[in-house]
Amino acid sequence: MSSIPILEARQAQIHQKGTQPFEMDCGKHSLAGSVSQRACVFCGSRVVLYPIADALHLIHGPIGCAAYTWDIRGALSSGPELHRMSFSTDLREKDVIFGGEKKLAAALGELIDQYRPKAAFVYATCIVGIIGDDVAAVCRKVEQEKGIPVLPVHSEGFKGTKKDGYKAACDALFKLVGTGSTADIAPVSINILGEFNIGGEAWIIKKYYEQMGVQVVSIMTGDGRVDQVARSHGAALNVVQCSGALTFLAEMMKAKYGTPYMRVSYFGIDDMAKALYDVAEHFNAAPEVMARTRAIVRREVETIMPELNRIKCDLYGKRAAIYVGGAFKAFSLIKALRYLGMTVVLVGSQTGNESDYATLQDMCDDGTVILDDANPLELSKYIIEKKADLFIGGVKERPIAFKMGIGFCDHNHERKIPLAGFEGMLHFAREVHNSVTSPVWQFAPARAAVLESKKEVAR
Numbered sequence: 001m002s003s004i005p006i007l008e009a010r011q012a013q014i015h016q017k018g019t020q021p022f023e024m025d026c027g028k029h030s031l032a033g034s035v036s037q038r039a040c041v042f043c044g045s046r047v048v049l050y051p052i053a054d055a056l057h058l059i060h061g062p063i064g065c066a067a068y069t070w071d072i073r074g075a076l077s078s079g080p081e082l083h084r085m086s087f088s089t090d091l092r093e094k095d096v097i098f099g100g101e102k103k104l105a106a107a108l109g110e111l112i113d114q115y116r117p118k119a120a121f122v123y124a125t126c127i128v129g130i131i132g133d134d135v136a137a138v139c140r141k142v143e144q145e146k147g148i149p150v151l152p153v154h155s156e157g158f159k160g161t162k163k164d165g166y167k168a169a170c171d172a173l174f175k176l177v178g179t180g181s182t183a184d185i186a187p188v189s190i191n192i193l194g195e196f197n198i199g200g201e202a203w204i205i206k207k208y209y210e211q212m213g214v215q216v217v218s219i220m221t222g223d224g225r226v227d228q229v230a231r232s233h234g235a236a237l238n239v240v241q242c243s244g245a246l247t248f249l250a251e252m253m254k255a256k257y258g259t260p261y262m263r264v265s266y267f268g269i270d271d272m273a274k275a276l277y278d279v280a281e282h283f284n285a286a287p288e289v290m291a292r293t294r295a296i297v298r299r300e301v302e303t304i305m306p307e308l309n310r311i312k313c314d315l316y317g318k319r320a321a322i323y324v325g326g327a328f329k330a331f332s333l334i335k336a337l338r339y340l341g342m343t344v345v346l347v348g349s350q351t352g353n354e355s356d357y358a359t360l361q362d363m364c365d366d367g368t369v370i371l372d373d374a375n376p377l378e379l380s381k382y383i384i385e386k387k388a389d390l391f392i393g394g395v396k397e398r399p400i401a402f403k404m405g406i407g408f409c410d411h412n413h414e415r416k417i418p419l420a421g422f423e424g425m426l427h428f429a430r431e432v433h434n435s436v437t438s439p440v441w442q443f444a445p446a447r448a449a450v451l452e453s454k455k456e457v458a459r
């Protein structure tokens, strides 16, 4: 496996720290034939908007686009669960020839009458861009007829990278922002952007902020509601996690409503504490917020520390590989793994930019492989070469880890337990520990040789 060559045109997107000048050729379309791990533009939009639980999500395209993203995040809702349905106009050959606008209008009308959503998002897929349906015009017409916001999402799959899908989702959200009442919004108030409540993380984070005395006006988009998004322009600050996805919206809100924003991460002890302290510092005109924040951080850290210390003993010196969507998440993962005593030997992302990779290069140890827009073969090659014990990624990385016979931790859509917040750090440590120390890997053929060679070194 380690002798597998890298495609010539991919060389500039793979670096090993310390072996050559570092200049990542990122932010471009995936190489044809490379079989990228990236999702399409439409999928990028879908994952951002999906957790808005009282909206209708209608995918205008062939059935495969809807099937591929059905319940893609499994994001939890404390109320309605309309987001978990996958509606499609199911375009067929006849629609491609004669156009799908009538079918779209009929589907929207029927679904709005039946489910009574607060708003509807209509996702344009590849074929819709090709046949030229005027999705925006259909949305405007249905909006007038039904009296709810009907928002086109211009997310034709072929028109860019997953990041363009984030932008299309933010454009749709921005049309909702500013349409609701800002009554009862306190001066010390925030919107949480880029938290998707996959395992209940949004509830943990919201609880911390409320204990600090900070009003949470909206969460975009975890456990999201249309009315909250509509009044989010009344918040005093936007706090942006998963910066690749929601920074577009934060920038637009800053330009139109003057809402400042800050980037945070809720993963790992240091970054979680920093996120709370940064928000408290922003509201330093109310010093009681900082005092409460200190008490919360002390209480939470003291609670998790004894078990974390026990787990660290077993994980010391183990090697980890990371491949995630946004690079910002990788920064926090590196810090959290180091805290657990582990070494990061490979790190990559689907959508990182030049500044993200410069930060990754600064953070990583010499010899760490840093990749942009990788494919399964490259990931497998470096996992073997670097003798990783753990792979952290999402649904598409899981089979790679298991085929290589190493531990896996889902840090993406399919996790069922929250990994954010202080308690999330403990969940993460437990999951990593359980997976890495499982005795099952000794029976995996791909892993047996690596384990044997490590024993040799130890002797």
Ligand code: SF4
Binding pocket: 040, 041, 042, 043, 061, 064, 065, 068, 124, 125, 126, 127, 155, 156, 157, 158
């Ligand atoms: S939008 Fe295009 S690339 Fe994306 S799932 Fe549909 S057909 Fe595939």
